[in-house]
Amino acid sequence: MIKEDIIYFGKRIYGQGLSPATSGNISCISDDNNILITASGSAAGDLTFDDVVKINFKGEILEGNKKASSEKNMHIKIYKKRPDIKAIIHSHSPEITAFAVSGLEINEVIMPEFAFYFGSIPISKYYLPSTIELAEDVANLFKNKNAVLMKNHGVIVGGRDLKETFYYLESIQAYCKTYLCAKLLGKVKALNKKQIKEIDNLKH
Secondary structure, three states: OHHHHHHHHHHHHHHOOOOOOOOOEEEEEOOOOOEEEEEOOOOHHHOOHHHEEEEOOOOOEEEOOOOEOOOHHHHHHHHHHOOOOOEEEEEOOHHHHHHHHOOOOEOOOOOHHHHHHOOOEOEEOOOOOOOHHHHHHHHHHOOOOOEEEEOOOEEEEEEOOHHHHHHHHHHHHHHHHHHHHHHHHOOOOOOOHHHHHHHHHOOO
């Protein structure tokens, strides 16, 4: 069932241009408390059962004939940092990655939904992809956030299940598209502190 979900959401991610070509990766905590993760070099839109492998929290292959994603250590460290997170999507969405390559944290609250679910999305320092340094920096930023930008790289999002994680990613994509279009129109008007506080009060 979890593998089927990974394949299903992989197609949705690819179909919306959230992970072009073979970029990005997806993982979920398995029923036996290991990790199901997409294989290295796999394309989100063309995933098969063979493209999803099971690893343990040491990164060792438990099931599958392919190599796990090169970003497996980042997934592992986020899961260890945040036991409430059960699914992770790493995306190279061009609109979201535009913020990452500009070195910009996403922190202008222009829509109530963004204030409610994120508040802001921090950005990590630049490290070579797939390195332990990148994995550790990103995991530390996940301490109280569900999404983190990676400088000159992309975005990684976590949630309680794959559906929630996908919706988070879709919401960030919508924010970035809206923000960039507003910039083209010449003005971005953010919500004020009082308006943001009113939204925060809805959580309680």
